[in-house]
Amino acid sequence: xxxxxxxxxxxxxxxxxxxxxxxxxxxxxxxxxxxxxxxxxxxxxxxxxxxxxxxxxxxxxxxxxxxxxxxxxxxxxxxxxxxxxxxxxxxxxxxxxxxxxxxxxxxxxxxxxxxxxxxxxxxxxxxxxxxxxxxxxxxxxxxxxxxxxxxxxxxxxxxxxxxxxxxxxxxxxxxxxxxxxxxxxxxxxxxxxxxxxxxxxxxxxxxxxxxxxxxxxxxxxxxxxxxxxxxxxxxxxxxxxxxxxxxxxxxxxxxxxxxxxxxxxxxxxxxxxxxxxxxxxxxxxxxxxxxxxxxxxxxxxxxxxxxxxxxxxxxxxxxxxxxxxxxxxxxxxxxxxxxxxxxxxxxxxxxxxxxxxxxxxxxxxxxxxxxxxxxxxxxxxxxxxxxxxxxxxxxxxxxxxxxxxxxxxxxxxxxxxxxxxxxxxxxxxxxxxxxxxxxxxxxxxxxxxxxxxxxxxxxxxxxxxxxxxxxxxxxxxxxxxxxxxxxxxxxxxxxxxxxxxxxxxxxxxxxxxxxxxxxxxxxxxxxxxxxxxxxxxxxxxxxxxxxxxxxxxx
Numbered sequence: 235x236x237x238x239x240x241x242x243x244x245x246x247x248x249x250x251x252x253x254x255x256x257x258x259x260x261x262x263x264x265x266x267x268x269x270x271x272x273x274x275x276x277x278x279x280x281x282x283x284x285x286x287x288x289x290x291x292x293x294x295x296x297x298x299x300x301x302x303x304x305x306x307x308x309x310x311x312x313x314x315x316x317x318x319x320x321x322x323x324x325x326x327x328x329x330x331x332x333x334x335x336x337x338x339x340x341x342x343x344x345x346x347x348x349x350x351x352x353x354x355x356x357x358x359x360x361x362x363x364x365x366x367x368x369x370x371x372x373x374x375x376x377x378x379x380x381x382x383x384x385x386x387x388x389x390x391x392x393x394x395x396x397x398x399x400x401x402x403x404x405x406x407x408x409x410x411x412x413x414x415x416x417x418x419x420x421x422x423x424x425x426x427x428x429x430x431x432x433x434x435x436x437x438x439x440x441x442x443x444x445x446x447x448x449x450x451x452x453x454x455x456x457x458x459x460x461x462x463x464x465x466x467x468x469x470x471x472x473x474x475x476x477x478x479x480x481x482x483x484x485x486x487x488x489x490x491x492x493x494x495x496x497x498x499x500x501x502x503x504x505x506x507x508x509x510x511x512x513x514x515x516x517x518x519x520x521x522x523x524x525x526x527x528x529x530x531x532x533x534x535x536x537x538x539x540x541x542x543x544x545x546x547x548x549x550x551x552x553x554x555x556x557x558x559x560x561x562x563x564x565x566x567x568x569x570x571x572x573x574x575x576x577x578x579x580x581x582x583x584x585x586x587x588x589x590x591x592x593x594x595x596x597x598x599x600x601x602x603x604x605x606x607x608x609x610x611x612x613x614x615x616x617x618x619x620x621x622x623x624x625x626x627x628x629x630x631x632x633x634x635x636x637x638x639x640x641x642x643x644x645x646x647x648x649x650x651x652x653x654x655x656x657x658x659x660x661x662x663x664x665x666x667x668x669x670x671x672x673x674x675x676x677x678x679x680x681x682x683x684x685x686x687x688x689x690x691x692x693x694x695x696x697x698x699x700x701x702x703x704x705x706x707x708x709x710x711x712x713x714x715x716x717x718x719x720x721x722x723x724x725x726x727x728x729x730x731x732x733x734x735x736x737x738x739x740x741x742x743x744x745x746x747x748x749x750x751x752x753x754x755x756x757x758x759x760x761x762x763x764x765x766x767x768x769x770x771x772x773x774x775x776x777x778x779x780x781x782x783x784x785x786x787x788x
Contacts, residue, residue: 236505242276250295250303253421263295271361273357275694284308284412290383290392290757292723293335300383300391303420304348305339308393311378311415313350315655318414320376325353327433329366331539332393332473334502338478339381345392345424348431360474360500362640366649367400367613368441369433370644374398382539385511386758388504399620401613401645408421438530442478445651446485448641453658456572461665462487466657467530469494469521472501473538478650482708488657494524504538512537512544513688515555520622521546523555526718532660532670535559540649541609542636549671559588559686560674561656562632565718566591567658567677569630570598571641578631580619582612584633585728585741586751586764589682591632594677595706606728606737608756609637613645634688634764661700685767687775692760702761709740709752718774721745751773 277296345353378396577599605611637647
């Protein structure tokens, strides 16, 4: 613990002890912190930053942890902001996933909002992100709150804020809300007898109806080729997808679906998948066991808040997981090849997603817009299109972290619709006698081989933050000429870009069509590195790893 911070941290620690004195379990938690300098420091040296993704952090006590007091304060600031912006009255819809404390945090949020005169309505059960986005627009709400930490391990939770258009807040709105949050104390807790108002079941039912109808209309001309007997193994990874994904599959004629029993029911401890992330092969261990037992054909997995979706299978006798980029180009190629008249329509990808997407788009006359990482930017573009009366131009959006969107009435990535679209695609290709990996190879043969790989480098605590800043500065100032022995043709520092693309991201364009991108995550304590190329990228990966190891060793 740094000497200059001891007095401030201990003073705030004592204040938390005093204000939680009636809650025995919290007193025990705080007592354990005083015996661990590093954990005490990390819990109290700063507040969790309220950014454009709201809050996300480790569950625990202190201002740098996710707990009922941090949620209370954030919601009071949000309510204050809403009351000033909507003096005639505001409406907020609240959803939550299956994580530990998610329902509790949602209840506290609802109680605070109602105590402060805002019409707050909660879903009746853990509900996916895309359903919240749909509900905000359907119910004409002013904002939405989603209690989730997405695909992170069980020790995390979070608090995402959506605007009236159904996408996460962007621009200066987060800073304005933060100004209001700072006016409140953590411990002005709501009265617990305030009754929460629950949304009717019809909202979720309407979302399912709309998802099925949209797919019916879009894919009507390929049904005769589809093999709906394909045996699908589905896992919600103990999350919110269970009451939605199997239902939309059933409604579209997929009657050969088996759910992974050990990951079927809500469980915030994620006992069989410590990292419930469909990007990671380890998340599919139970699903592959079920695939073997049930003689299945394909695995579809959604993360706890059901905004991400992944695919795995056996191919040539080997377990195979498709990357988010591979799923994205498969889905996009499938849509462009099978929908009527896509020429002139619009698709989106994040700047860290594969450029092969652009080649497919060019072949079919589809315009591509590139955005910063985060579906909120794509959601904003969709809202702008809608205001211009041009939303029907929207075709598809994706980012490499397994986020996909086909539904033009939603403004965030959609694991429910994505799972259904993947099933439709797999059934179609099975019906004409090829597998998804074989189709992927056909795309590579036609457009050129594209390698993609993402590496995550985790740096916890205040020291980790400083290390990440040092690494970004090193790449920004010292990497010139060559990287991994390959000539650098151009270096783009997105801190120098226009407002819509300004962020702490570095992109290196290399000879032989190679690309390397590095950025700090906006929601997790890690750097993310992206490698793309027509050729093997291992030399670049090795040099990047050596540079990062050099900073770890300091």
